[in-house]
Amino acid sequence: MRSADAGHFNRSYIIFAVTALSLVLGYTGWMMSITGQAERYLWPSVLFVFLFALICVLWLGVMRRRMANIVDTLDQIVEGAIRGQARVTGYSETNLSSLENKLIRYIDLSFHHERKIEAEKNKIKELISDISHQTKTPLSNIVLYSQLLAEQSGLEGDTQQWVKQIRTQADKLDWLIQSLIKMSRLETGIIAMHPDSTSVIDTITRGISQIYRQAEQKGISITIDCDTAIHAHHDPKWTSEVLFNLLDNAVKYSEPGGRIHISVAAYELFVRIDIADTGIGIEEDELHSVFKRFYRCKRTASFEGVGIGLYLAREILSAQGGYIKAASKPGQGTTFSVFLLADGQAKV
Incomplete structure (x- = not known):
């Protein structure tokens, strides 16, 4: 005892x-x-x-x-x-023997359930791998043939435009498939996060680098207010993807000449990253729904998208012990707040 x-x-x-x-x-x-x-x-x-x-x-x-x-x-x-x-206790007719039998049955059922879950996870993993493999070659061929067609001389204006559309739609299909694969891997726990004490400014810079060209083309300025000494416990690869998704939305839903401001504040338990834009904004009654899978706001009906980016962002942050919030006023812009675990607050 x-x-x-x-x-x-x-x-x-x-x-x-x-x-x-x-x-x-x-x-x-x-x-x-x-x-x-x-x-x-x-x-x-x-x-x-x-x-x-x-x-x-x-x-x-x-x-x-x-x-x-x-x-x-x-x-x-x-x-x-x-x-x-x-x-x-053997098989004697005692309370302890009865309890032992029930414990053995419970543990056997638990082990069986765990093995079943593991088998299902492996099947899903194989299915996702097969989907990724089987769609990669056809999509690559479509992109390749559209490039070859676009390089051909003598194509009429409409034909050239159709070829460009084929290329654009193929790129969108590839992005959608890859997003669905990421979503499935996150939901089934196949993707493993590797959080560590990492510079926040480095992760932000990594996310901005993927969207800077699109922002520049629309004349949207991106400013950063972050102390270079701030570190947080996070996976820089996946967290930068979260920031990219948020910045991609900020660029997409902002008018040309808009502004995006990124500010960082360090607290005792969390490090907060605010991404504020001057875009179309979100209705108040939709703020609780924007992180749902495949949800799209009414104001975004005329924009390209399928409603996966914010859902992936929430799932990625949740897997690291963080979370995300949104605040917005229609017509005045939206602020997404990303909370990462501060150094020394890693969950065991």
Whole structure:
């Protein structure tokens, strides 16, 4: 039995013994005061108290030993059931034997369930791998043939435009398939995060580098307010993808000449990254839905997209112990707040 449990039982035994002794002494003293013959009843009373105390001590010792044996037996039952070892209590008709049988059945069911989940995860992993492999070659061929067609001379204006559309739609299809694959891997736990203490400014720069060209083409300025000394516990690869998704939305839903401002603040538990834009904004009643899978706001109906980016961002951050929030005013822009675990706050 563990020392903490033993100490708890010892305190219980002492309380019981003191209570019983107090009752006996009180009763004896009361009887002596009533009879008024203290000398005559003194030694029989002392003997009675002694024998009663001895019986209590012996009874408590037996009960303590039995409790210790029961706890040790339960510990052996659980350990043996986990390891698949032979039964401890056998097949006797006792409460312990019944409990052992139930524990073995429960652990067997748990192991069976875990194996089933693992098998299903492996099947999904193989399916995702097959989808990725089977679609990669056809899409690559479509892109290649569209490039060859675009390089052909003598194509009429409409034909040239159609070829460009083929290339554009092929790129969108490739992006959609890759996003769906990432989403499936995240949901099934196939993708493993590797968070570590990493510079936040480096991760932000990595995300901006993927969207800077599109922002420049629309004349959208991107400013950063971040102390280079700030570090957070996160996976820089996947977190930069989160920031890219948020920045991609900011560029997409902002008018030419708009602004994007990124600010970072370090707190005791979290590091907060705010990405504020001057885009079309989000209705207040839709803020709780924007992170749902395949959800698209009413204002974005005329824009390209399928509603996966924000869902992926939330899942990636959640897998690292972080989270994301959104605040917006229609027509005035949106601010997405990314919260990463501060150094020293990594979840074990």
